Amino acid sequence: MSEREYFANVAKRPGMFIGRSSFDGLTAYLEGYDQHARRHGGPGLDGWRDWLVARRGRDCNHAWPGQVRHIAMPEGWDSWELSPEAEERVIKVLFELLDEFLTERDPAIGVRNPTER
DSSP, X not given: OOHHHHHHHHHHOHHHHHSSOOHHHXXXXXXXXXXXXXXXXXXXXXXXXXXXXXXXXXXXXXXHHHHXXXXXXXXXXXXXXXXXXXXXXXXXXXXXXXXXXXXXXXXXXXXXXXXXX
16 A cells, blocks of 8 residues: 555544544644654655645745645634634645645556545
């Protein structure tokens, strides 16, 4: 199973992987995935933040979760606490961006779009 396919499965049922589905929970899950992969010789999410900055077209002092928020909510936000609607939007954009990133990083792997049924 490619990373794209794996994360497509996580996107379909995030609660199965982290309990209550939340952007913060998914951020922690992805950080753990990244650290585990790197520790065991995999690429993890190497280049993810830089890719997000390039995709957004500008940088700021936020780590990658903040970059995802900027892309998902270009109008900005008043609080790190997200409304249920905003959280749903940011999670959807997170997995779309992650799939784009992995597609560009690993073009030979997973030619088909794993999020399509």
